[in-house]
Amino acid sequence: MSLVAGGIDDRALEALAHVLGPDHLLTSRPARLHRARVPAPFPVHRWADHTPDAVVLPGSTEEVAEVVRIANRFGIPVVPRSGGTGLTDGAVPLRHGILLDLKRLDRIHELDLENRTCTVGAGMNMLKLNERLAAHGLIYPDDPASYPCSLVGGRIGTSGWSLIGSRYGHTRDLVLSFVHVLPSGEVVRFGDGGGPKVSKSSTGYTLKPLFMGHQGTLGVATEATLKLYPKPEAELSPFWAFEDYDSAHRAVRELVRADCATFAGAVLFDEAKVRYLRRDDEAYIPQPESVRALVCAVLYGNEDEVRPGGRRLMRIARENGARYLGDEISQGDWAARHDRYATPLHGRTKAGQVVPMSWHCEDAAINWPALPAVTGKWHEIVGELRRKSDVFDDWGVFAYTSARTGVDYLTEIDVGIWEQELDDAAWALWVEAKRDIAAVAVAHGGSISACHGACREGEVDLVPDELGGGYEVMRTLKRALDPNNVMNPGKYGLDGAFEEDLK
Amino acid sequence: MSSHASGNGREPGAATDEFVQEWRNAAYNCYSSGHKFCREVCPVMQVERNESWTPTAFHANVVAMEQGELTLEEVAADYVNCTQCGACELRCPNTLFTGDFYRFRTRTVDLVKAVRGLAVDQGIHQPGYHRWNLLTDERRHEPVLGEADGGVPVDQAHVADWAAGLDLPTGGETILFVDCEAAFHRTSVPRAVAQILQHAGVPFGLMREQWCCGGPAAEMGYADQARRFARHNLDDWRATGVKRVIVLDPHDYITFTEDYPTLFGAEYDDIEIVLAIELFAGLIREGKLTPDVPVERAITYHDPCRLNKRKGIWREPREILRAIPGLDFRDVDRVTQWSYCSGAGAGLSVEKPELTAKISERRIEHAAELEIDALVSACPWSERPLAEAGAARQIDVVDLHELLAESLGIDVGAPAGEAHA
Numbered sequence: 001m002s003l004v005a006g007g008i009d010d011r012a013l014e015a016l017a018h019v020l021g022p023d024h025l026l027t028s029r030p031a032r033l034h035r036a037r038v039p040a041p042f043p044v045h046r047w048a049d050h051t052p053d054a055v056v057l058p059g060s061t062e063e064v065a066e067v068v069r070i071a072n073r074f075g076i077p078v079v080p081r082s083g084g085t086g087l088t089d090g091a092v093p094l095r096h097g098i099l100l101d102l103k104r105l106d107r108i109h110e111l112d113l114e115n116r117t118c119t120v121g122a123g124m125n126m127l128k129l130n131e132r133l134a135a136h137g138l139i140y141p142d143d144p145a146s147y148p149c150s151l152v153g154g155r156i157g158t159s160g161w162s163l164i165g166s167r168y169g170h171t172r173d174l175v176l177s178f179v180h181v182l183p184s185g186e187v188v189r190f191g192d193g194g195g196p197k198v199s200k201s202s203t204g205y206t207l208k209p210l211f212m213g214h215q216g217t218l219g220v221a222t223e224a225t226l227k228l229y230p231k232p233e234a235e236l237s238p239f240w241a242f243e244d245y246d247s248a249h250r251a252v253r254e255l256v257r258a259d260c261a262t263f264a265g266a267v268l269f270d271e272a273k274v275r276y277l278r279r280d281d282e283a284y285i286p287q288p289e290s291v292r293a294l295v296c297a298v299l300y301g302n303e304d305e306v307r308p309g310g311r312r313l314m315r316i317a318r319e320n321g322a323r324y325l326g327d328e329i330s331q332g333d334w335a336a337r338h339d340r341y342a343t344p345l346h347g348r349t350k351a352g353q354v355v356p357m358s359w360h361c362e363d364a365a366i367n368w369p370a371l372p373a374v375t376g377k378w379h380e381i382v383g384e385l386r387r388k389s390d391v392f393d394d395w396g397v398f399a400y401t402s403a404r405t406g407v408d409y410l411t412e413i414d415v416g417i418w419e420q421e422l423d424d425a426a427w428a429l430w431v432e433a434k435r436d437i438a439a440v441a442v443a444h445g446g447s448i449s450a451c452h453g454a455c456r457e458g459e460v461d462l463v464p465d466e467l468g469g470g471y472e473v474m475r476t477l478k479r480a481l482d483p484n485n486v487m488n489p490g491k492y493g494l495d496g497a498f499e500e501d502l503k
Numbered sequence: 504m505s506s507h508a509s510g511n512g513r514e515p516g517a518a519t520d521e522f523v524q525e526w527r528n529a530a531y532n533c534y535s536s537g538h539k540f541c542r543e544v545c546p547v548m549q550v551e552r553n554e555s556w557t558p559t560a561f562h563a564n565v566v567a568m569e570q571g572e573l574t575l576e577e578v579a580a581d582y583v584n585c586t587q588c589g590a591c592e593l594r595c596p597n598t599l600f601t602g603d604f605y606r607f608r609t610r611t612v613d614l615v616k617a618v619r620g621l622a623v624d625q626g627i628h629q630p631g632y633h634r635w636n637l638l639t640d641e642r643r644h645e646p647v648l649g650e651a652d653g654g655v656p657v658d659q660a661h662v663a664d665w666a667a668g669l670d671l672p673t674g675g676e677t678i679l680f681v682d683c684e685a686a687f688h689r690t691s692v693p694r695a696v697a698q699i700l701q702h703a704g705v706p707f708g709l710m711r712e713q714w715c716c717g718g719p720a721a722e723m724g725y726a727d728q729a730r731r732f733a734r735h736n737l738d739d740w741r742a743t744g745v746k747r748v749i750v751l752d753p754h755d756y757i758t759f760t761e762d763y764p765t766l767f768g769a770e771y772d773d774i775e776i777v778l779a780i781e782l783f784a785g786l787i788r789e790g791k792l793t794p795d796v797p798v799e800r801a802i803t804y805h806d807p808c809r810l811n812k813r814k815g816i817w818r819e820p821r822e823i824l825r826a827i828p829g830l831d832f833r834d835v836d837r838v839t840q841w842s843y844c845s846g847a848g849a850g851l852s853v854e855k856p857e858l859t860a861k862i863s864e865r866r867i868e869h870a871a872e873l874e875i876d877a878l879v880s881a882c883p884w885s886e887r888p889l890a891e892a893g894a895a896r897q898i899d900v901v902d903l904h905e906l907l908a909e910s911l912g913i914d915v916g917a918p919a920g921e922a923h924a
Contacts, residue, residue: 026553044566
């Protein structure tokens, strides 16, 4: 067996070339290295550990299915990658293999103005889609921080979370159905029932959610039918300042409980977050020292509904000790909020020296009453990390409403990481901290992740604790659907599902 | 691609190390955040969907070179896949949110030029670039008319053929510089510009001996050649007392306002570079040019990348279009147009004409959605591939200067010997 492209033998490469043609099977070192990482913290010094052996760029569902069949025939891992913007390493190969890059599946197959749906390839980006939908006065409101670059396929594979989900729902609600290639290479459609544009069905098992958020371990979506909404005619995005975190925390609950129909979401900034913005984020509009915590909310909808809703929220905020920060910051910072994905280029060492750092965000789903305790414990963990190494900096905590009842919040602690200085020792500290951060979420009755997924080193160890008997069901399903363990092997500890076979 | 030892006296390894050290922090700023906001505005990415041909990959390669994972030889050819349009720099969060304060911006265009230059220095040539620059060096002008019969008049004797019958003087304080594509191929554009200047009473002449500006050579990595051409042109300007250079081509505008100042420093301080479009918009504003012949066409405007994305010039072309009576102008805002490109820039059409054609087809598709009959551009280099793509969809590609001339009642006319165009 010759090792032309990493560990894949010639016969498998020939079979792939036959399906894809020479232009869409890439085996060069750069092509493979470019698809080894995502924006999550990455051990740069161990880049080669995560390099796929070959990259394929299929142009159709049938080609995807053929690739998966070839992988089964030769026992080669397949790692799906669409935008490669995820934060849980779903698209990072753990066992090399074939990297299935879905970006060429970027066509709009159908725009159904009567049912207000559209059907697109998994490689479609939401911003690009909305540019096309604008001509019809419609939007697809899936709105992650990676809105300008993430792709529909990845949103399905990770079960993405949307900033304005309290109004429109998250990816799971917005995707009506999708074409899916199972680990066997069989092509099926999952939705609510059989009809591709049905939003509620009681026929059979409700399979659609099972095939979302699996991080590529149960196959890959190639085409999706999406729910569209009228482009809202009005938007209101007030920012309010508070003198302390507890007041802001109480206020956000009251704002959500107002139950305005046009309420799309709220964000709570803790005191560490405001301190960090004041210290190092020059794009942030400066505020007086008395401003120590912030809440912003957003309403979308018809103007004659948004206006009275906004007046109600303004009154509630005032009654809860808030000071409205004015229209400039409301409009400016809200617009920026969709793009505040990279934030500054730098953090600081303990001595205050500016060093190049990148932003990394650790998320969890936390119920409202637990927010202060979780926030406090997370700062202790990151503080300890920072005490041990100047590679890390605490950039504060955000909590975002996940649902319109305000039951739970996507809660994230942002950590600056100086990747140029990452080595095995710093990486080990980081993995340990990541595990501790996840443990706090689980101990407080939350979930390790509200939106990224939970299959990274460190956090993944706690998934069985969080899911209990549900994790055993995951293993049973994995074995049944992917008997050769070709789909993204190693993720979510699911190799364990095959231990009995090995015995 | 071939590879041999460097001809510049430095060890290739040392030059590569120096390059990596220079670009290290910028590369990490992109690589570590890894967010790829640039991706969907990149004209190459939009049609190829290949993550290796993105600004993110161009930066990641530097990190990989530092880590010893990749070599220049392995990545050089990937850097062909860039039109140096600058969209990625505008869309980069590192530019958008912190650039002003920290005086940092993502500089993908400079990075691409640096890698291409380093490759050429080390004898790693892309065949199309290599041939193009050899011919340019030989003829003093880019071989824009192709090489088919070997007898095409891209040479010094024909550089001003476009001006036949216009009675233009040589030299003077103000000259009109005409890029190679317009001088030899799209000759109606310089004819329109020259006659508008005459119409407005702006005195100007032509260079004594104009050579290619050198910009394309710089964009493809042939820095020494670019420098020699720039030196010649500046010396020619000095010899005839030139103080002001009017340019009609956005590519020349970049070369003269960015490359020449870097090359010549204070020596170049007193040369004023004037973009014809800005000059004309000003003359219209002052009432010195009044387009009054109605042009009854439904049009949209293509923001040339080097004006809109690289220089922030997007108001003036629209001012001119809005001053032309009869036009049904269906505009697309300049930010949406960050994603648009003809694909002709930075040598892409030299090395990969099929990719340029795909990018132009995509641009024409956007225009077709507006149900117009003409796409107006202001960049001669964009107009050839756009016109080819437009022909398939019955969309004319018209130059802004020509349209203005028409509305001023100027019959642009054809120079003698136009047949080769």
